[in-house]
Amino acid sequence: MSRRFEDVEFGEDLPEIPIETAMANVRRFTRAAGMSHARFDDHEAAREQGLPGAIVPGIMSQGALAALIHRWAPGCTIDRIDTVFRAPLLVDRPAHCRGVVTDLDETTRSVEVDLTVTNETGETRVLGTATVRL
Amino acid sequence: MDVAELRQKWMGFAFDTTEFEVRERDALDFARACGETDPRFVDPSHPDFQAPPTFPARFVARRVLPRDFPRLGPGTFDAGKSVVPKAPVRPGDVLVADSLIHDIYEKTGRSGPMVFLVHRMEFANRKGEPVSTVDWRMVIKLGSPG
Numbered sequence: 001m002s003r004r005f006e007d008v009e010f011g012e013d014l015p016e017i018p019i020e021t022a023m024a025n026v027r028r029f030t031r032a033a034g035m036s037h038a039r040f041d042d043h044e045a046a047r048e049q050g051l052p053g054a055i056v057p058g059i060m061s062q063g064a065l066a067a068l069i070h071r072w073a074p075g076c077t078i079d080r081i082d083t084v085f086r087a088p089l090l091v092d093r094p095a096h097c098r099g100v101v102t103d104l105d106e107t108t109r110s111v112e113v114d115l116t117v118t119n120e121t122g123e124t125r126v127l128g129t130a131t132v133r134l
Numbered sequence: 135m136d137v138a139e140l141r142q143k144w145m146g147f148a149f150d151t152t153e154f155e156v157r158e159r160d161a162l163d164f165a166r167a168c169g170e171t172d173p174r175f176v177d178p179s180h181p182d183f184q185a186p187p188t189f190p191a192r193f194v195a196r197r198v199l200p201r202d203f204p205r206l207g208p209g210t211f212d213a214g215k216s217v218v219p220k221a222p223v224r225p226g227d228v229l230v231a232d233s234l235i236h237d238i239y240e241k242t243g244r245s246g247p248m249v250f251l252v253h254r255m256e257f258a259n260r261k262g263e264p265v266s267t268v269d270w271r272m273v274i275k276l277g278s279p280g
Contacts, residue, residue: 028163028167034194058215067168070175075174080219
């Protein structure tokens with residue numbers, strides 16, 4: 001069911017969702033995204049490059065944040081999504097997407113959402129903002 | 135290295151045009167791997183079936199920087215992406231992307247001075263209608279050019 005602008009409250013939390021960071025899913029993503037880099041889909045090769053393990057592509061985290069928004073407000077339109085890749089997110093380790101409504105614009109019937117992706121220790125690895133029209 | 139000089143010389147400089155085909159399998163796998171459940175993005179039989187809004191961020195121009203752009207430091211990192219969708223991107227579309235240097239600025243972080251370069255890609259369909267703008271922020275840690 002779609003979410004109406006009138007039903008959104010300032011400060012509302014979007015229900016968090018996990019990112020599926022299992023290697024098989026990351027490989028599916030990298031194939032779809034044409035990203036043939038060993039640092040994304042091979043733990044050993046990533047370690048040889050000085051990383052703690054294979055890392056989740058930044059644009060996969062960005063896509064997961066868009067999915068978070070779509071699950072919260074089915075049928076909405078994302079007018080802008082801006083993400084900062086602050087630190088790597090590791091493959092095969094838990095990660096979660098979260099969002100909170102920080103502004104509402106009645107004129108455009110759009111909301112601003114602050115976005116984060118955190119790892120299993122609660123560190124913010126990716127953050128961003130989005131403008132979402134309802 | 136003078137950032138003001140770089141800005142004056144390179145900001146707005148257009149340096150690449152590349153075509154990209156949007157394949158259904160790629161759009162579907164991109165959506166599913168990211169956790170999309172909206173039928174618009176995961177059901178090809180949906181009347182409004184389309185790629186997820188961040189899908190154009192997967193496309194990379196033939197050149198990351200202009201041919202004569204100076205080498206600034208030993209390492210370049212992906213600092214983030216901004217996507218402004220303007221129209222649905224659908225499987226079967228052929229997109230034309232024009233690349234330009236949108237911004238250059240300097241920041242000092244815990245590890246020292248860094249230069250940010252913003253590579254903007256303006257995507258249009260074959261009719262010339264804009265479909266997406268993607269800004270790719272690259273960060274370069276300043277040091278001895280490698």
